Amino acid sequence: MEFIVDKDHFSRAISDVSRAVSLKTPFPILSGIKIVANNKGLILIGSNSDIFIERVIPLTMDGMQALEVYEAGSVVISAKYLSEIVKKLLDKIQFKVDEKQLVTIQSDSIITKLSGFSSGEYPSLPQIDEVNFVSISSSELIEIIKQTAFAASKSESRPVLTGVHMSFKENHLSCVATNSHRLALRELTMESNVTGSYNVPSTSLNELTKLMNSEPSVIRIFVTDNYLVFQSTNTSLFARLIEGNYPNVLGLLPTHSKTTITLKTQQLLMGIDRACLFSSEWKNNNVHLDIKDGTKIKISSTSSDIGKIEETQNIIAIEGETDLSISLDGSFLIDALKVIKEEEIRLSFGGSLRPILIEPIGNTSYLHLISPVRSY
Amino acid sequence: MEFIVDKDHFSRAISDVSRAVSLKTPFPILSGIKIVANNKGLILIGSNSDIFIERVIPLTMDGMQALEVYEAGSVVISAKYLSEIVKKLLDKIQFKVDEKQLVTIQSDSIITKLSGFSSGEYPSLPQIDEVNFVSISSSELIEIIKQTAFAASKSESRPVLTGVHMSFKENHLSCVATNSHRLALRELTMESNVTGSYNVPSTSLNELTKLMNSEPSVIRIFVTDNYLVFQSTNTSLFARLIEGNYPNVLGLLPTHSKTTITLKTQQLLMGIDRACLFSSEWKNNNVHLDIKDGTKIKISSTSSDIGKIEETQNIIAIEGETDLSISLDGSFLIDALKVIKEEEIRLSFGGSLRPILIEPIGNTSYLHLISPVRSY
Numbered sequence: 050m051e052f053i054v055d056k057d058h059f060s061r062a063i064s065d066v067s068r069a070v071s072l073k074t075p076f077p078i079l080s081g082i083k084i085v086a087n088n089k090g091l092i093l094i095g096s097n098s099d100i101f102i103e104r105v106i107p108l109t110m111d112g113m114q115a116l117e118v119y120e121a122g123s124v125v126i127s128a129k130y131l132s133e134i135v136k137k138l139l140d141k142i143q144f145k146v147d148e149k150q151l152v153t154i155q156s157d158s159i160i161t162k163l164s165g166f167s168s169g170e171y172p173s174l175p176q177i178d179e180v181n182f183v184s185i186s187s188s189e190l191i192e193i194i195k196q197t198a199f200a201a202s203k204s205e206s207r208p209v210l211t212g213v214h215m216s217f218k219e220n221h222l223s224c225v226a227t228n229s230h231r232l233a234l235r236e237l238t239m240e241s242n243v244t245g246s247y248n249v250p251s252t253s254l255n256e257l258t259k260l261m262n263s264e265p266s267v268i269r270i271f272v273t274d275n276y277l278v279f280q281s282t283n284t285s286l287f288a289r290l291i292e293g294n295y296p297n298v299l300g301l302l303p304t305h306s307k308t309t310i311t312l313k314t315q316q317l318l319m320g321i322d323r324a325c326l327f328s329s330e331w332k333n334n335n336v337h338l339d340i341k342d343g344t345k346i347k348i349s350s351t352s353s354d355i356g357k358i359e360e361t362q363n364i365i366a367i368e369g370e371t372d373l374s375i376s377l378d379g380s381f382l383i384d385a386l387k388v389i390k391e392e393e394i395r396l397s398f399g400g401s402l403r404p405i406l407i408e409p410i411g412n413t414s415y416l417h418l419i420s421p422v423r424s425y
Numbered sequence: 426m427e428f429i430v431d432k433d434h435f436s437r438a439i440s441d442v443s444r445a446v447s448l449k450t451p452f453p454i455l456s457g458i459k460i461v462a463n464n465k466g467l468i469l470i471g472s473n474s475d476i477f478i479e480r481v482i483p484l485t486m487d488g489m490q491a492l493e494v495y496e497a498g499s500v501v502i503s504a505k506y507l508s509e510i511v512k513k514l515l516d517k518i519q520f521k522v523d524e525k526q527l528v529t530i531q532s533d534s535i536i537t538k539l540s541g542f543s544s545g546e547y548p549s550l551p552q553i554d555e556v557n558f559v560s561i562s563s564s565e566l567i568e569i570i571k572q573t574a575f576a577a578s579k580s581e582s583r584p585v586l587t588g589v590h591m592s593f594k595e596n597h598l599s600c601v602a603t604n605s606h607r608l609a610l611r612e613l614t615m616e617s618n619v620t621g622s623y624n625v626p627s628t629s630l631n632e633l634t635k636l637m638n639s640e641p642s643v644i645r646i647f648v649t650d651n652y653l654v655f656q657s658t659n660t661s662l663f664a665r666l667i668e669g670n671y672p673n674v675l676g677l678l679p680t681h682s683k684t685t686i687t688l689k690t691q692q693l694l695m696g697i698d699r700a701c702l703f704s705s706e707w708k709n710n711n712v713h714l715d716i717k718d719g720t721k722i723k724i725s726s727t728s729s730d731i732g733k734i735e736e737t738q739n740i741i742a743i744e745g746e747t748d749l750s751i752s753l754d755g756s757f758l759i760d761a762l763k764v765i766k767e768e769e770i771r772l773s774f775g776g777s778l779r780p781i782l783i784e785p786i787g788n789t790s791y792l793h794l795i796s797p798v799r800s801y
Contacts (some may be wrong), residue, residue, distance in 0.1 A: 065797045130702070130731060137699045152732075159699060163732035277476070323535060355506060356528075356539035 050122025050146040052086045054106065055115045056138055056156070059091075062104040063132045064282060066095030068256055069102040070128040081125040083171045084144075086118045094174070095128060100253045101174055101287035102260065121166040126152055134161050172286060175273040177280075183217060183241045185272040187261045189280065190268050193224050194254045196235045196388045196415055201251035202228035209293040212248035215277070217241050225298055226251060231381045232298055232418040243270070247277050248295055253288035260286055301418065303406055306397035310340065310375050311366040311410065314394045317348075318386040320360055324350040325379040327358055335422060336379035340364070343371030350379070365393065375401045377421045381405075385417040426498025426522040428462045430482065431491045432514055432532070435467075436756045438480040439508045441660060442471035443633055445478040446504040459547045460520075462494045470550070471504060477550055477663040478636065499544040499610040502528055511536055550663060551649040553656075559593060559617045559646040563657065566644050570599050570630045572611045572764045572791055575614045577627035579602035585669040588624035591653070593617045601674055602627060607757045608674055608794040609764075619646070623653050624671055629664035636662055677794065679782055682773035684717065684749050687742040687786065690770045693724075694762040696736055700726040701755040703734055711798060712755035716740070719747030726755070741769065751777045753797045758783075761793040 066082055074080055074097060091106040105185040108116050124146045133156075135142065138156035145153045150165040194213070204209035209228075214225045222237045257279055261268060271278040279286045324336045327350050337348040344367075349359035377399060386394070391409035398405055407417040442458055450456055450473060461468040484492050500522045511518065514532035521529045526541040531603040570589070578586035583605075590601045598613045633655055637644060647654040655662045700712045703726050715723040720743075725735035727736075751774060762770070767785035774781055783793040 127731075133702050134699075134734070137695070137702065158737075158738075159734070159736040161732065161734040189466040319513070323510075326509050326513065355503075356537065358510070358535070358537040360533075362534075 050086055050124060051119040051144065052091065052299040053119075053141055053143050054091065055110075055113075056135065056140050056142050058106050058110055059142055060090075060132075060135045061121045062093050062106050063128070063135055065260060066093045066102045067093040067128050068095050068260060068313050069100050069134050069286075071097040072129065072417065074098070078125060078166055078170045079172075080128060081166055081171075082125065082128045082131060083125045083168050085123040085168070088118060090272045091116055091118070094171070096172065099250060099289050100256060101285075102256075103174065103287070107283070115319045122146060124150060124152060125148070125166040125168050125171050126163060129295075130163055152242050157231055157344045175276050175278075177271045177273060177278055179271075181221070181243050181272065183239070183243050184267055185222075185239060185270065187264075187266045187268050188236070191258045191261060193222075193235045193237060194258050197224045197226045197233045198251040198254045199226075199384050199388070200228060200231055200233035200417075201226040202422065204228070208291050209248050211252075212250050212291045212295075213254055214246060214248055214298075216246040216296040217243045218246065225295075227296075227298055227418075230420050231385070232301065233385065234298075234302075234416050234418075236414045243272055245272065246295065247272070248291040248293065249288050250291060253286070257286050257288070260284060301404070302416075303397065303399050303404060303418075306369065306383045306399050306406065308367065308369040308371070309395055310346065310368075310396045311393055311395050312346065312362065312364065314386055314389050314392060316362055316410070317394070318383065320348045320362055321379050321382050321386065322356055323325070323360065324348050325383065326350075327355055334378045334380045335376050337374065337376045338364075340367070340371065340373040344366045357398045373398055373401070375405065375421050376423070377405065377419055381419045385419065389415070426462055426500060427495040427520070428467065429493045429495075429517055429519050431486075431489075431509065431517050434482050434486055434491045435518055436508075436511045438467075438469050438482050439504070439511055441480045441636060442469045442478045443504045443508050444636060445471040445473050445476050445662075447473040448505065448552045449541065450474070454501060454542055454546045456504060456549075457542055457547075458504045458507060459499065459501045459544050461499040461544070463497045467494070470547070472548065474548070475626060475665050476632060477654065477661075479550065479661040479663070480718075481659045483659070489561050498522060500526060500528060501542040502539060504733050506539055508555070510539075526566060526722050534559050543749075551652050551654075553647045553649060553654055553709075555647075557619050557648065559598070559615065559619050560643055561598075561615060562648065563642045563644050565613065566655075567634045567637060569598075569611045569613060570634050573600045573602045573609045574627040574630045575602075575760050575764070576604060576607055576609035576793075577602040580604075584667050585624050585671050588626050588667045588671075589630055590620040590622060590624055590674075593619045595620065603672075603794075605676055605797045606754070607761070608677065609761065610674075610678075610792050610794075619648055621648065622671065623648070624667040624669065625653055625664050626667060629662070629763055633664070635659060645715075661699040677780070678792075679773065679775050679780060679794075682745065682775050684716065684743065684745040684747070685771055685773045686722065686740050686744075687769055687771050688722065688738065688740065690762055690765050690768060690785070692738055693770070694759065696724045696738055697755050697758050697762065699736065700724050700734055701759065702726075703728045703731055710754045710756045711752050712758070713752045714748065716743070716747065716749040719743045749774055749777070751781065751797050753781065755797055757795045761795065765791070 083094040093104045095102050143155045152163045152165045154161045216223045223236045264279040269280045276287045290301050337349050345361045351357040389409045393410040395408045404418045404420050460469040469480045519531040528539045528541045564609045592599045600611045642657040645656045652663045713725045721737045723737050727733040765785045769786040771784045780794045780796050
């Protein structure tokens with residue numbers, strides 16, 4: 050196996066697939082990157098067994114020669130050392146592997162020798178059925194992930210809740226995540242010849258947003274037995290699905306409310322953020338909301354050890370009862386408000402122990418639900 | 426005590442003095458910032474008992490009113506909460522303390538109440554003798570600290586070696602730091618009506634460089650019983666001195682050498698940096714230098730587990746013996762090369778077990794010494 054590759058392309062590909070590589074893996078082979086050279090280009094693969102990231106370097110990129118392959122072959126090489134070395138080399142890199150898997154990496158007068166592993170032991174990627182897929186722009190996909198993935202559970206006690214539940218129907222995609230105390234739901238109208246529902250780990254989706262963030266592109270989503278595959282021109286991410294039935298969360302959405310108020314999104318976000326200064330030292334990040342006379346909302350939090358903070362904000366519009374007190378986990382409300390781009394939001398309350406519904410004004414594709422906490 | 430202060434000035438002053446505050450202090454009072462209001466302005470003080478940072482906010486700054494004091498007084502308040510709250514408030518901040526040390530911080534409709542401490546328990550600052558001091562530009566002071574402080578010892582086994590030894594003579598300042606394996610020496614010609622030698626903790630000097638980094642200014646250095654005091658217009662840092670006699674390191678400087686070579690500073694730095702990729706997994710960061718035939722220097726390192734890396738660089742000039750092999754801790758050489766601004770450096774070798782002298786070409790004010798390691 051032998052090739053000469055442009056340093057920048059090689060270095061970027063290594064850094065992309067390294068996202069999948071965990072140094073703490075119980076399988077030594079997975080601490081490496083698999084490199085395959087053939088007459089079409091170079092394929093790099095990194096994996097932590099939950100995700101695979103595959104990156105292709107074709108012979109030419111941006112109209113320039115990026116790669117010359119002299120001898121086809123494959124090897125697995127330590128992701129850590131490869132990435133550190135390549136970053137510090139010069140423009141052109143010669144990469145050679147002998148029959149004992151000894152890798153020689155040369156750039157100008159700099160010669161590095163590293164022991165590689167046989168690529169035969171590396172797990173193989175699931176086969177993609179190239180016929181059925183969904184196309185979505187990377188910016189749209191990143192947006193819907195950012196609006197939902199944070200709401201998934203961090204605890205492994207109910208594994209399905211650590212994922213985002215993605216349901217593809219004809220002309221429609223919906224994404225839901227919940228940790229059973231809060232819920233985010235985002236819907237999207239789109240062409241789809243894939244149907245079915247999949248639980249995708251929120252951590253894998255977060256990796257995907259970082260991986261696909263660099264340039265706007267079209268992402269094709271394929272379904273295989275155990276994986277959802279997200280593919281742009283030269284990069285693919287294979288996300289292993291979480292088995293299990295996702296709870297029917299749509300039944301939780303409240304159908305009517307006692308009080309509905311309209312507030313400025315950013316102003317509320319800053320107010321809750323300030324109230325959370327103390328509440329983080331306090332049980333459940335408790336923040337109290339009090340509506341007074343239908344014109345003002347008081348945001349406050351108290352810690353008997355440290356002190357208290359409070360402020361009032363104007364209510365833009367109110368429907369229903371004009372007095373209300375409710376307590377909630379301020380950090381949940383911050384997470385929800387951060388991903389709402391609309392200037393104003395509507396908060397709907399069904400009573401001090403019923404979930405609070407948060408919706409951007411003028412956008413029906415997104416909603417958020419937060420369970421209140423009992424205040425003391 | 427009551428005042429109204431501009432948010433930005435207050436926030437910057439809090440963040441400056443907070444540098445000295447450690448959350449892990451055994452003295453609860455030192456987790457706070459002492460605030461004194463009088464008819465001249467506001468004084469903020471933070472300390473970890475090794476250093477005190479004092480910051481003054483005068484009534485007007487940059488020609489604008491920054492502060493109005495309605496009632497003089499003083500209080501100590503949690504550095505952590507004060508800094509987090511003030512950052513998130515609006516333009517003008519009203520600060521009020523009642524006789525029970527309850528602090529009310531108000532900005533627009535946002536009201537925060539925090540418990541303060543009586544300032545009587547706060548340690549007092551050493552008195553400054555306003556007559557004898559040295560003036561130095563902040564950029565020059567920062568440079569000499571950066572060129573020496575890194576070489577000080579990190580181990581407390583010989584406390585004086587954790588400091589930079591600053592010697593003031595008439596017209597002359599010299600700074601030395603060593604961990605007994607490497608040494609940095611920087612000299613400076615300057616007016617001085619202070620004489621004497623002081624061991625200043627390198628950690629305190631590193632804090633000083635961050636504190637004084639924001640804008641060019643003149644720094645006055647005062648000597649008190651146990652402290653060196655560094656003072657710019659509105660900011661003072663009091664560094665507690667390390668007691669003990671500093672070793673006579675000047676006797677260690679080699680007086681003659683077997684081989685002297687000239688190299689490109691940046692190129693050598695990059696080569697050593699590459700060689701250290703593996704050496705960090707290896708004993709003592711061992712990097713080997715081999716001069717061959719007087720024209721080339723080979724830089725290499727080897728780890729039996731991982732692999733090896735080597736490269737050759739051209740020698741610009743050589744005097745003395747033309748063959749030499751020596752091993753050293755590459756990270757020490759990297760530290761030294763990083764703070765040399767000159768394009769070329771001279772390395773002088775007295776033999777494979779004698780210290781290596783590193784000097785920038787065309788600048789006699791700075792030198793560095795590194796002990797070799799036995800190579801295996």
